[in-house]
Amino acid sequence: MMRLYNTLSRREEDFAPLRDNTVRMYTCGLTVYNRGHIGNFRTFVCLDVLRRALKYQCGYAVRQVMNFTDVDDRTIAGAQKAGLPLREYTDQFIEAFREDARTLGLEQAEESPRATDEANLRAMTDVITALERNGHTYRSDGSIYFKISTFEGYGKLAKLDHAGIQPGARIDSDSYAKDDARDFVLWKATRPDEPTWDYGQGPGRPGWHLECSAMALRLLGEPPIDLHAGGVDLIFPHHENEIAQSEGATRQLFSRFWVHVEHLLIDEEKMSKSLGNVFTVPDLVTQGFRPSALRYLCISTHYRKQLKFSWASLQQAEEAVQRLVDFLARLESIRAAAAHPDTQARVVKAREEFGATLEQDLNTAGALGIVFDLVRALNTAIDGGDVGLPDVAVIRSAFEDIDRVLGVLALRRSEDEAAAIPAGEVERLIGERKAARSRRDFAEADRIRQDLADRGIVLEDSAAGTRWKVVGKAQ
């Protein structure tokens, strides 16, 4: 049984879906005013592993919605600055997100709605209508606000101190601080140069918080949904306001579990576009790193702990992935036919411990520790001649199973397959280098080795011949 820390209760709880063995899950997606940075992707990678753990470890079906926030203060400001229509401006960052998500091995959510799709804008109108009916709104200068004093549970997620809330004060911007809790805007009156829609509540555009409530209610069915997730910065005001809107409109609990991923930091600060300290996935690739190393780095620390990014930590992640790859490659050299029950039992036990550790609030760091302990034990077993071909089959199947959740090794394999140099070309160059060495033309042999290294291929000579591996350009 999966245990998850629920921000709503501030406790770890047993998690299971409410209905039909299907987890209905909403993940706040990217605000597409820019290419997502690796801080955003830390959250998305951790939530991808949560999704995979619920599917492959716990055996549930998952129906996940991950939206694109394609209208809000930041996207509108960006489009204005670029002199582009909003939709055209955001298209490019949605495309970039899809590319980065693929590159990082994220499974695709069942639904990835855009807030400005008509069905979603209509759903927002429906939420506003229900909120008006239930007495949670008022209008002012053509805008519609949510009156927080009318919603008894306001503040239950962020644990707000109600003494600090100023009745009647309102706020129009999408983001504001916890000590500035105000009536927030649901629908902003039309302004010159801003996109505008009218589905019956007057011309204007949605506030950010309304978008997610409407898309979750439209696409995930009868509330409560099972799980709602995002980074910790979304707890207030975004998720607090989502709860107020959704529960104010439906009079039902909105989400049973709230899961929040801690930030990725750089130089002790949150990585964020507004601080200007961001790197993107292509930035890392340009530096010679592989997306699978970033994926590994993202899950090497528990999701509820801050993750300090540095190039050294990324290099360490690369080395860790390489250790796993080397271990699996080593299995190929095994020829002995005998089976070793002790070895197989060790593998089965590790697989179980891996699962049990993951189920402790998605403890990926602990689960990786179990994998590396196993690799060490098996390397020793191979040295001692205690691994035969039947054991190799058991080991491979355990690693495949484990990697269905982690998604690191499969990603690495697809990177290798897409490597700039086809395997045949590498083999041909290795042959040429061998010929050069046998005619004692060491300069030519070195040139070929260097040429391959420049293209991210490292050669390893041994008595058995030359092996090669793809390591990326940095090394």
Ligand code: AMP
């Ligand atoms: P945004 O595009 O700002 O709406 O953010 C998209 C997702 O990335 C949200 O779940 C944020 O909480 C998350 N996020 C933003 N910055 C970071 C960061 N430095 N580390 C981890 N997650 C982040």
Ligand code: ZN
């Ligand atoms: Zn959201």
